[in-house]
Amino acid sequence: MEHDSPATEPWQLSAVELAAAIRNRTLSSADIVQSCLDRIDAVNPRVNALADLRPEDALDQARAADRRTASGAELGPLHGIPVSTKINTDQRGYATSHGVVALAGTPAAHDAACVTALRDAGAVLVGRSNAPAFSYRWFSTNDLHGRTLNPWAADRTPGGSSGGASASLAAGMTPIAQGNDIGGSIRYPAACCGVVGIRPTVGRVSNWAEPVYVDTPGGRQQLVMPPTVLNCAVEGPLARTVADARLALRVMTTPDLRDPVGVPALPDRPAPDALPRVSVVRNIGTVANHRAVEKAVDEAVEKLTDAGHQVEELDGLPLLAEAARLWSLLIYEDFRSTMPTVEVIGDADIRTSLTYSFAAAAGQWGDSPTLAEYIHGWSRRGALVAELQQLLGRDRLLLTPVSAEPPFEQDADIASPERAAQLVTAMWPMAAVPILGFPAATVPSALVDGLPMSVQLIGGRFEEEMVLDAAQAVEDRTPRLIPVL
Structure with a gap:
């Protein structure tokens, strides 16, 4: 690892710094994109974070951005800045493959709303980030694109499902990446690779994409999104810094009434008069924390206290425990409807992972939860x-x-049913938040045994700015550590 040092190449700069350089005409978008492409050539073969790379397409976008700069036209917040998109998100001209061989041959005709927002802000789309098949794992490997490695330690997961996004950021391939999150898929990969991830309030960033149709024995039918995808899944950014994550989130904030849970306009949120109190929830009584986890929390507590926050320890929080348990009911019961498709076109790892995950959920809810239990779960x-x-x-x-x-x-979720159940229990902080739909960010707070360790900050609905302000306080007091590649 190496400590922060003055940047000598464009790929080392933050998105905020790059945007300023483009406006000041000290760097062109073509310079920046070429620098990132060179970095991708140098490190992507070792970590396998980005797939479906088309350098000339990226450079064409950059040259168009430079022509716009030269014309004196108004520039978007991400004008000329390289950003990656995830293989489970529609980007026109690129397959929404979900890491599945059978889905790799059909390019999307349109952009998802979050990709449109990035384009409208001037972003240059550079590469597609890897993920597990169907984005169902906390690991990032599939039969189509292979395994993504954590730049800090190849034997550890880079996280999932946005593991390609987090690994590419940590390795310096782009400053910002698009991801999505229904069970930690933004926050957990960011933490595994020592970068920043923000999961916004449900409805803040449009989750809209063109309907998907499938051929069935009864004819061609629209693929129906289950309730948890509509009400718990979100799109959001990962970035190397809190400032870049904030910039990307503002760009991606797209009130959109095509999204069934989209809000027509964000509520006015003037800054509160005082710094928010911070309540620490270290566990929910189901599993003991590893010493490295306790170190990360202790470091964050010290840094937030130093920043002026009043910090208090809570002895658990029952509502988070219940929300984490509900995740194992609502998510997996909804996933049952996709299992026939997974069995036909999914790879062996995803089939094993889901089999073990269903077994873990059965340990809490039984083999066949009733409709009454499912309905009561939504009520709770x-x-x-x-x-x-x-x-x-x-x-x-x-x-x-x-x-x-x-x-x-790596592959802990398919090592055995027992190990898979341990993972589900350990991931209660990632599971509780999506069920409730609140904003949450993960930010590095310590380096322990050569691995970055992070904490999660959760705020009230639509209080992303407050969450990011606290994350910034932690980041400001944490030396930036970069994996050596």
Whole structure:
């Protein structure tokens, strides 16, 4: 590893710095994109984070951006800045492959709304980030694109499902990456690779994409999104710095009434008069934290206290425990409808992972949860959302671990049913948040045994700025550590 040092190449600069350089005419977008492409050539063969690379397409976008700069036209916030998109997100002309061989041959005709937002802001789309098949794992390997490695340690997961995004950022391939999150898929990879991830409030960033149709024995039918995808999944950014994550989130904030849960306009959120209190929830009574996890929390507590926050320790929080348990009911019951497709076109790893994950969920809910239990689960979700919002208001944040364990060993979820169940238990901080739909960010706070360790900050609904302000306080007091590649 190496400590922060003055940047000598464009790929080493943050998106905020690059945007300023483009406006000042000290760097062109073509210079920046070429620098990132050179970095990709140098390190991507070792970590396999980006796939479907088309350098000339990226350079064409950059040259068009430079022509716009020269014309004196208004420039978007990400004008000329390289950004990667995820293989499960529609980008016109590129297959939305989900890492599945059978889905690799059909390019998307349109951009998803979040990709449109990035284009409209002037971003140059450089590469597609790898993910597990169907984005169902906390690991990033598939039969189509292979395995993504963690730049810090090849035997540890880079996270999933946005593991290609997080690994590419840590390795310096782009300053910003698009991801999505229904069970930690932005926050966990960011933590595993020592970068920043922000999961926004449900409805803030449009989740809209063109409908997907499939051929069935009864004819061609639209693929129906299950309730958890509509109500718990979000699009959002990963970045190397909090400032870049904030910039990308503002760009991706796209009120869109095509999205069934999209909000027509964001509520006015003036800055509160005082720094929010921070309540620390270290565990929910189900699993003990690894010492490295405790170190990360301790470091974050010290840094937030130094920044002026009032920090208090809570002895658990039952609503988070219940939300994490509900995740194992609602998510997996919804996933059952996709299992026939997974069995036909999914790779062996995803089939094994889901088999073990269903077994872990059965340990909490039985082999066949009833419709009444499922409906009651959704009812309890609503009650917990209200309870957590009342607790947080506009003057409190929660600080939690990211997981009870450091980044998992590669393929831990398919090592055995017992190990898979341990992972589900350890990941309660990642599972609780999507069920409730609140904003949360992960930010590095320590380096332990050669691995970056992060914490999670959770805020009230639509309080992303407050969450990011606290993440910035942690980042400001944490030396930036970069993996050597």
